[in-house]
Every structure is written in C-alpha cells, then in structure tokens.
Amino acid sequence: MSNKGDSARSFHQGGGMGGMRRFGSGEKVKPASIYSMFVRIYTHARTQLPLLLAAVVCVIMISLLEFIVPQLTRYTIDEIIPNKLFNKLFLIMCGILGSAIVLGILRYISASLMASIGQRVLYNLRNDLYRHMQSLDVSFFDRNRTGDLMSRVTNDVSILQQMISSSMMQLFTDFFTFTAIAIYMLWIDWKLTLLLLATFPFMILTTRIFAKRMRSSFRTVQESVADVSDHLQNTLTGIRLIKAFTAESYESERFSQRTKRNMDANIQVTRLRAAYEPIIDFLNFLGLAIVLVFGAWLAMKNQMTIGTIVAFIAYLRLLQNPVRHFSRIMNTIQQSAAAYERIMEVLNTEAEIVEKQGAIKLPPVRGHIVFNQIDFAYSSDTSVLKDFHLELEAGKVTALVGSSGSGKTTIAHLIARFYDPQSGEITIDGYSLKDITLASLREQIGIVSQDIVLFNGTIEENIRYGNHHSTDEEVIAAAKAANASGFIDSFPQGYHTQIGERGVKLSGGQKQRLSIARAILKNPRIIILDEATASLDTESEQHIQDALAQLLPGRTCLVIAHRLSTIQQADQIYVLEQGQVVENGTHSELLDHQGRYHQLYELQFPQTDASQ
Numbered sequence: 170m171s172n173k174g175d176s177a178r179s180f181h182q183g184g185g186m187g188g189m190r191r192f193g194s195g196e197k198v199k200p201a202s203i204y205s206m207f208v209r210i211y212t213h214a215r216t217q218l219p220l221l222l223a224a225v226v227c228v229i230m231i232s233l234l235e236f237i238v239p240q241l242t243r244y245t246i247d248e249i250i251p252n253k254l255f256n257k258l259f260l261i262m263c264g265i266l267g268s269a270i271v272l273g274i275l276r277y278i279s280a281s282l283m284a285s286i287g288q289r290v291l292y293n294l295r296n297d298l299y300r301h302m303q304s305l306d307v308s309f310f311d312r313n314r315t316g317d318l319m320s321r322v323t324n325d326v327s328i329l330q331q332m333i334s335s336s337m338m339q340l341f342t343d344f345f346t347f348t349a350i351a352i353y354m355l356w357i358d359w360k361l362t363l364l365l366l367a368t369f370p371f372m373i374l375t376t377r378i379f380a381k382r383m384r385s386s387f388r389t390v391q392e393s394v395a396d397v398s399d400h401l402q403n404t405l406t407g408i409r410l411i412k413a414f415t416a417e418s419y420e421s422e423r424f425s426q427r428t429k430r431n432m433d434a435n436i437q438v439t440r441l442r443a444a445y446e447p448i449i450d451f452l453n454f455l456g457l458a459i460v461l462v463f464g465a466w467l468a469m470k471n472q473m474t475i476g477t478i479v480a481f482i483a484y485l486r487l488l489q490n491p492v493r494h495f496s497r498i499m500n501t502i503q504q505s506a507a508a509y510e511r512i513m514e515v516l517n518t519e520a521e522i523v524e525k526q527g528a529i530k531l532p533p534v535r536g537h538i539v540f541n542q543i544d545f546a547y548s549s550d551t552s553v554l555k556d557f558h559l560e561l562e563a564g565k566v567t568a569l570v571g572s573s574g575s576g577k578t579t580i581a582h583l584i585a586r587f588y589d590p591q592s593g594e595i596t597i598d599g600y601s602l603k604d605i606t607l608a609s610l611r612e613q614i615g616i617v618s619q620d621i622v623l624f625n626g627t628i629e630e631n632i633r634y635g636n637h638h639s640t641d642e643e644v645i646a647a648a649k650a651a652n653a654s655g656f657i658d659s660f661p662q663g664y665h666t667q668i669g670e671r672g673v674k675l676s677g678g679q680k681q682r683l684s685i686a687r688a689i690l691k692n693p694r695i696i697i698l699d700e701a702t703a704s705l706d707t708e709s710e711q712h713i714q715d716a717l718a719q720l721l722p723g724r725t726c727l728v729i730a731h732r733l734s735t736i737q738q739a740d741q742i743y744v745l746e747q748g749q750v751v752e753n754g755t756h757s758e759l760l761d762h763q764g765r766y767h768q769l770y771e772l773q774f775p776q777t778d779a780s781q
C-alpha cells in the first residue's frame with residue numbers, strides 16, 4: 170500500500186504535490202563538500218577540546234622529530250666524516266634511536282587520542298541521526314525504504330568512523346610535516362624548492378579530477394549496499410511468504426543482481442585508484458629527478474654540500490610522504506564524503522508535521538472530535554478525502570464502515586496527526602490539532618490497529634509499552650481486561666515469555682490481545698480500534714467485546730470495522746464511500762434507511778432478515 174520508491178529519488182524529489190512542502194520534504198541536497206564534512210566533525214569534536222589539543226601537540230612534536238633526523242644525517246656527512254669526529258658517532262646513534270622511540274610513543278598517544286575523539290564524534294553523530302529520524306513524520310517513512318535508512322545509520326556512519334579514527338590523524342600529521350619541511354627547504358634553497366614544488370599543481374589537478382569520479386563511484390557503492398540491506402530486510406522478514414510461493418530462486422536472483430551492482434561499483438573504484446596512484450608516483454619521481462640533477466649540478470659548482478643534497482633528498486621523501494599518503498587517504502575521504510552526503514540527506518530533511526511555536530499542551534479532553542471541510546491526499550495524483558465532515562461525540566462509540574480503500578484508516582491517522590490535511594481543520598474539544606503539542610495529543614489517543622506491531626522482547630515489556638511507569642499489577646490487570654491473561658499464564662515463563670521478532674511466536678489472536686492490553690494500560694481518553702478484532706475467532710471476539718464494553722464507557726471511541734457484527738452497538742455509524750460520508754445513523758436507523766449500509770449488511774448476513 171505504501172509508495173516506497175527508490176531512496177535517492179524520494180530523498181531528492183519528494184512525492185510531488187505540485188511543489189507543496191508536505192510532499193517535498195526531501196529537498197535536493199547539495200553534494201556535501203569535504204570542507205563542510207570536516208567542519209561538522211570538528212564541531213562535534215570541539216566538546217573534547219583538551220583531548221584534541223593534546224593530539225595536536227603530539228602531531229606538532231612528531232613533525233619536529235621527523236625534521237630532526239635528516240639534520241643528523243646532514244651533520245654526519247658534512248661535519249663528522251670530513252673532520253673524523255669519532256666521539257660524536259655514539260651521540261648520533263643515540264639521537265636517531267632516541268628520536269625513533271619518542272616518535273613511536275608520540276604516535277601511539279596521538280593515535281589513541283584520535284581514536285577516542287573519533288569514536289565519540291561518531292557516537293554523537295549516530296545518535297543525532299537516529300534521534301532525527303525518530304522526529305520525522307510517518308510520510309518520510311512511507312517514502313523511504315527501511316533497509317536504505319538502516320544502511321545510512323550503520324554502514325555510512327561506520328565509513329566515517331574509519332576515516333576519523335585512522336585517516337584524520339595521518340592527515341593532521343602530514344599537514345604539519347609538509348608545512349614545516351616546505352618552509353625549511355625554501356630557506357635552504359628556494360630555487361630548488363620552487364622547482365620541486367612546481368610538480369604540486371599537477372598533483373592537485375590530478376587529485377581533483379579523480380576525486381570527483383571516485384566520489385560518484387563511492388556513492389553508487391553505498392547506494393548498492395543500501396539496496397542489498399533493503400532487499401535483505403524485506404525478504405528475511407517475509408521468508409514465510411517466499412517459501413509459500415516457492416520464490417527462493419527468484420529472490421536469490423534478485424539478490425544477486427543487487428550484489429552485482431555493488432561489485433561493479435567497487436571494481437570501478439579500484440580501477441580509478443589504480444590509475445591515480447601511478448600518476449602521483451610519477452610526479453614524485455619527477456621531484457626526485459629534479460633534486461638529484463639540479464642538486465648535483467650545484468654541488469659540482471661547489472654551491473651545495475653533499476650532506477645538504479642527502480638531507481634534501483631525505484626531506485623530499487618526507488615531503489612526498491604526505492602526498493603519497495594523501496593519495497591513499499583520498500580514497501577514504503571520498504568514500505566518507507559520499508557517506509556523509511547520505512547522512513546529511515536525512516539530517517537535512519525537515520519534519521513536515523511540526524508543532525507551531527507556542528503550541529499549547531492539550532488538557533485532558535472529553536474527546537469531541539470534529540473534521541471540518543477536510544481535503545486530504547497522500548500524493549498529488551489521488552485524493553482520499555474531499556470537503557470531508559465528521560463529528561465524533563465525546564464519550565460515545567462512533568463506527569466507520571465502508572468498502573476497502575474508502576479512507577477509514579486515513580481518518581484514524583489524521584486524528585493522531587500522523588499526516589496533516591491539505592485544507593480544513595480537525596478539532597478536539599474545540600482545540601485545533603495544529604495548536605497543540607504532538608505529545609499531549611498522542612498521549613490521549615490509544616490505537617489498536619489491524620497491523621499489529623510488537624517488538625522483540627517479553628510479553629510484559631510489550632504490554633508495558635503502553636505506560637512505562639506502570640506497576641506489575643497494572644500490567645496484569647490490563648492483560649486480564651484484554652482477555653490475554655489466560656494464554657499468558659499458560660506459557661511456562663508467563664509474562665516473561667519472549668515473543669520473538671514481531672511477535673512471531675504468538676498466534677494472530679494472541680498478538681491482537683497483547684496490543685489491546687497495551688492500549689488499555691495507556692488508559693487514553695480517545696480510543697481508535699482499526700479492525701482490532703479482525704483476527705479473533707468468534708469466541709475470543711466476544712471476550713474482547715466484553716473487555717471493550719468495560720473499557721469504552723466515558724471515552725471517545727472510533728471503531729473501524731468490516732465485520733458489521735462488531736459495531737451494531739455503536740452510538741453512531743458512518744458509512745464511507747470514496748472519502749465521502751454517504752449515510753450515518755444507528756444500526757437500526759441505517760437498516761431502515763435501506764441504503765448502502767443495508768446493502769453491506771445483506772452481503773454479510775444474507776440469511777438474516779435485515780429488518781430485525
């Protein structure tokens with residue numbers, strides 16, 4: 170029933186509706202620049218400033234030490250060897266080994282610090298992402314595939330994790346080393362250094378060209394991972410259906426198509442990388458050739474010492490190391506940028522259903538609900554409700570009947586403000602839904618729907634979802650009222666029985682009774698029963714009807730039912746056809762009227778004399 174489409178398309182285009190914001194929440198997101206990615210990471214890391222500062226100090230010290238070692242080489246060649254300073258050799262030895270030990274310690278400290286900062290940044294980012302998703306509307310989840318969203322929170326965040334924990338440190342160190350050494354080399358011989366640096370614009374250009382392509386390939390890789398995850402989510406939860414339709418090979422084939430897309434995209438990334446690295450290596454060799462040839466020329470003209478050339482070559486290697494690392498890190502950075510884009514698409518999506526500023530807390534209501542001139546459509550091409558009026562009297566039972574797709578469940582969704590109508594107003598006790606806080610509205614509504622949602626956990630935990638602060642006695646009382654205590658007590662573990670994913674270990678009727686118990690525990694002022702007794706046998710249904718008969722008095726109740734036997738006692742019955750109320754009245758009034766309700770009744774009870 171949902172119109173879940175391709176994720177990228179739905180994020181970028183929304184559902185249409187002539188550009189209305191309601192359906193266009195997933196506005197086009199600009200490709201996130203690497204700069205903005207780092208700014209965001211830094212914003213999160215700022216909270217751990219002392220750690221960050223310690224890491225930066227380590228990085229600066231590493232750069233300095235890396236700088237000192239070639240100086241020792243130069244000193245050995247230019248001073249110690251010509252002057253035969255044997256006594257200095259031991260000092261040189263100690264200097265090099267000491268530097269290596271300190272470098273190792275500093276690298277260990279900075280890597281640990283960065284890992285700890287990185288993990289905290291990601292912990293915050295992942296939680297922000299999940300919290301933000303929770304705040305988005307039902308329509309967002311209609312538009313986007315569950316597997317794709319899961320992949321954004323898990324896979325895409327993990328990719329960023331890799332970059333922050335390992336590559337960021339390298340990037341920092343390289344940046345400092347590069348700057349320090351470039352300045353020193355300019356100071357020693359600016360002409361040679363400038364010649365050397367002349368190769369860098371080519372490196373930057375090559376990097377830019379490859380970066381763009383790599384990012385788009387990584388984007389495909391990540392989308393294909395999301396596709397695979399979505400397929401898994403759908404098919405593993407629907408395994409019984411697949412088996413019933415012997416669709417195992419069909420699904421395996423579809424799975425392999427998705428993994429092939431992933432494989433192709435990965436091959437493309439590897440090819441790009443394989444082409445990029447040799448180009449960078451070539452430019453590095455060009456630098457070496459320049460230093461060697463030009464340096465030798467200067468040395469032959471006695472304008473440079475051999476020690477300086479050796480030190481220069483050592484520095485050149487240090488200067489090129491960051492470049493070589495960068496060509497490797499660029500892979501991770503581009504992959505992270507693609508992941509970051511996908512994360513930002515969710516974070517930049519704004520909820521359409523938002524509380525207006527100064528929204529008031531809905532006080533405990535009597536439950537008089539009015540739909541006034543409501544126009545509603547899920548998307549621009551199909552209208553569900555048009556100029557719709559409906560009144561639910563406070564404390565009474567109102568039933569909605571009508572053919573499938575006539576808009577009954579939609580009415581329930583609008584009361585809970587899962588969606589907003591395009592025009593018109595819905596009020597509860599005179600309060601417009603748009604003027605009140607979402608929490609204060611939803612706290613007063615209990616929904617028992619035809620799609621029973623139970624979470625993996627115990628029976629007790631699932632009932633307690635209705636009210637996390639309830640006592641054990643209250644949980645048991647709710648189960649009794651919902652006629653569920655009988656089957657719960659028959660389980661060896663009673664209320665502590667694990668019900669499995671989505672409650673797979675329970676029968677349809679048992680699941681329904683748990684969901685009713687959950688609603689009873691919530692003790693709401695308004696109750697919506699959307700086909701709540703549909704999967705119960707006649708006997709259980711009678712028990713539930715008895716339980717509801719105790720629960721409903723004094724509350725406003727909206728009952729949506731196909732089986733007319735369940736709503737005969739309703740105070741008011743509305744008959745809906747194509748989003749319009751075609752008649753209303755009590756059961757007997759509607760039978761007397763001999764209209765649509767009478768027709769439906771005849772269809773369901775052909776042997777009964779309708780007039781009785």
Ligand SMILES: Nc1ncnc2c1ncn2[C@@H]1O[C@H](COP(=O)(O)OP(=O)(O)OP(=O)(O)O)[C@@H](O)[C@H]1O
Binds near residue numbers: 547574576578579
């Ligand atoms: N999330 C959604 N996105 C787009 N269209 C939807 C969505 N939910 C329902 N619809 C469409 O809205 C119309 C009304 O659906 P609704 O679920 O309200 O009908 P219903 O009367 O409750 O049907 P049933 O008795 O079969 O449950 C249908 O045409 C349906 O296809």
